[in-house]
Amino acid sequence: MLFQRLTIILGHLPVTYRAPLSAHTSLKAAQRTFATTPTWRTMRVVPVPNQADNYAYLLIDETTKKAAVLDPYDVGKVKRYAQKEGVELVSALTTHHHHDHSGGNLEFALEHPGITVVGGSNAVPALTKKVGDGDVFTVGEDISVKCLATPCHTQDSICYYATSKSKPEQPGLVFTGDTLFQAGCGRFFEGNAEEMHKALSYLGTLPDNTIVYNGHEYTNSSMKFGKHVDPENPAFQKLDHLVKTEEQTCGKSTIGDEKSWNVFMRLTSSAVQKATGESDEVAAMKKLRDLKNSFRG
Numbered sequence: 001m002l003f004q005r006l007t008i009i010l011g012h013l014p015v016t017y018r019a020p021l022s023a024h025t026s027l028k029a030a031q032r033t034f035a036t037t038p039t040w041r042t043m044r045v046v047p048v049p050n051q052a053d054n055y056a057y058l059l060i061d062e063t064t065k066k067a068a069v070l071d072p073y074d075v076g077k078v079k080r081y082a083q084k085e086g087v088e089l090v091s092a093l094t095t096h097h098h099h100d101h102s103g104g105n106l107e108f109a110l111e112h113p114g115i116t117v118v119g120g121s122n123a124v125p126a127l128t129k130k131v132g133d134g135d136v137f138t139v140g141e142d143i144s145v146k147c148l149a150t151p152c153h154t155q156d157s158i159c160y161y162a163t164s165k166s167k168p169e170q171p172g173l174v175f176t177g178d179t180l181f182q183a184g185c186g187r188f189f190e191g192n193a194e195e196m197h198k199a200l201s202y203l204g205t206l207p208d209n210t211i212v213y214n215g216h217e218y219t220n221s222s223m224k225f226g227k228h229v230d231p232e233n234p235a236f237q238k239l240d241h242l243v244k245t246e247e248q249t250c251g252k253s254t255i256g257d258e259k260s261w262n263v264f265m266r267l268t269s270s271a272v273q274k275a276t277g278e279s280d281e282v283a284a285m286k287k288l289r290d291l292k293n294s295f296r297g
Ligand SMILES: [Zn+2]
Pocket: 096, 098, 153, 178
């Protein structure tokens, strides 16, 4: 009995935990290596990079070793990652219908007959569970996932906000697809500036310590544009360090960080108003997006 317990405990060692950056977290503390899994940690995320710069993610309920996968484009790679982590995949969560995110759904569903495929519209391949704003479901036993409708990049864009039921003090996690990027936002393919302003403001209502997992590794280019618009913002020092030291920046910043450096969430700042020549927030959002589209930093 004693040996079984030891095996279970040792099975979790060693774990490197990189805390997300926040206004109250020094860079040194953010890079601290913990000897064990923090006791509050019942949710874990494993990024699965695919294609040129896309991210799928495993969202793991540590209590049951069941996991949802976000945007499982490369089904073989997702399977290998799940096997390596020793988790059972129980659902696929689709951030939006674009092929580079939902293009693996059909193959995934065929590989996992009867599995739940979640998404915001019937344009999502293999959809079994259509969700809308405010819908809530559970992954495993402990992870509560709330759907946040953020139409603009596509009309079916859904952000998934995950929290732990048993350890509510654990920071929440938000999967933002192509709506919110670190220091940027998605293009307005099916929407307008007013909708993106609404979407990012909505994400801004999440607790500041919510950890952000976005759909692409665009952070470096987004930061260059941000610095161009808001060169005096000291928050970019932290982001600059993150970009220089981490190949994958996803999951290493928070909603609070985004509010400090993401120009698309800082429409009332004097820097954005000056760069866009607009004091109206929606007009500033439109101009900012146009400037980003033509920016060749
Ligand atoms: Zn997209």
